[in-house]
Amino acid sequence: MEKKERLVVLQATVVILIAASGFIYKFLGLLPFAVIESMLLAGFILLLLKMKKAFGKDFLRYALYFCLLLLVVSASIAVLVFSEALGPRIDLFVAVIAALLIINMGFRFLFGKNVLEGKVLLSDNKIAVVELPFDFFAGMQKGMYVVKTDRKIAKGTKVKVKIAQKMFKKVPERIIE
Numbered sequence: 001m002e003k004k005e006r007l008v009v010l011q012a013t014v015v016i017l018i019a020a021s022g023f024i025y026k027f028l029g030l031l032p033f034a035v036i037e038s039m040l041l042a043g044f045i046l047l048l049l050k051m052k053k054a055f056g057k058d059f060l061r062y063a064l065y066f067c068l069l070l071l072v073v074s075a076s077i078a079v080l081v082f083s084e085a086l087g088p089r090i091d092l093f094v095a096v097i098a099a100l101l102i103i104n105m106g107f108r109f110l111f112g113k114n115v116l117e118g119k120v121l122l123s124d125n126k127i128a129v130v131e132l133p134f135d136f137f138a139g140m141q142k143g144m145y146v147v148k149t150d151r152k153i154a155k156g157t158k159v160k161v162k163i164a165q166k167m168f169k170k171v172p173e174r175i176i177e
Contacts, residue, residue, distance in 0.1 A: 002142050004054050004134045011047045011066050014040055019073040025081045033081070044070060061111050061137060065103070072099045113138035114163045115176065118145075123153040128175060130161055138163050139170035148174040 018040045025033035048066070052059045076096045080089065116138050118130040128149040134142040140163065147161055153175065164173040 002134055005142065007047060007051050007054055008062070008136055011044070011051065011062075012069075014044045014047060015066065015069050015073055018044070018070065019077065021077070025077075058135075058137075061107075065107050065111075065136075068103050069100070072096060072103065107137065108139075111137050115160050116140060116163060116172070117158055118161050118172075120153045120155055120157045120159055120175075122155065123149060125149075125152050128153055128159075130159060130172065130175070132161060132172060140172070145172040147172045150175075 018037065021033065021036050021040060024036055044066075048063055051062055051066075055062055073096075076092055079092055083089065083092075113135060116132050116135055118132040120128055120130055121144060122129040126149065127146055129144055129146055131144050132140055132142065134140065145161075153159060159175045160177040161172045162174050162176045163170050
């Protein structure tokens with residue numbers, strides 16, 4: 001797993017831990033909850049700073065995405081912590097899942113990419129092997145992919161690759177530049 005993938009996974013894990021820490025309040029009280037929540041928020045901010053360095057110009061997109069996730073999770077914790085109802089909150093669970101789905105679909109629609117820049121490893125007149133980086137919003141894992149091309153391209157050349165949607169998966173399709 002490359003650095004960018006690890007950062008996205010770590011940030012998602014911190015958001016999940018922040019959500020899970022809401023249960024600490026119910027069982028251990030306010031002080032342990034506040035301490036753990038403060039440490040997790042500090043971790044969230046530190047990871048954002050590391051993401052800024054790793055993602056460069058795409059950082060704002062990732063920061064906005066994870067901050068919105070944090071907002072949804074924090075709102076659900078606030079409702080859970082200050083709620084008088086005991087027992088499972090199915091209504092809250094459904095609302096959080098719906099909010100997360102809306103955020104994911106909205107980001108894929110607004111910020112989704114259908115073109116990625118990659119490096120040619122091999123090429124002939126009809127197909128090429130390109131190395132593409134990890135991109136969360138394009139739905140691509142880092143790797144080598146075989147794509148169509150109209151011409152032979154020199155090894156090491158930077159090219160733009162069109163990403164196509166196939167059922168529930170995105171796949172690199174062809175070199176467009």
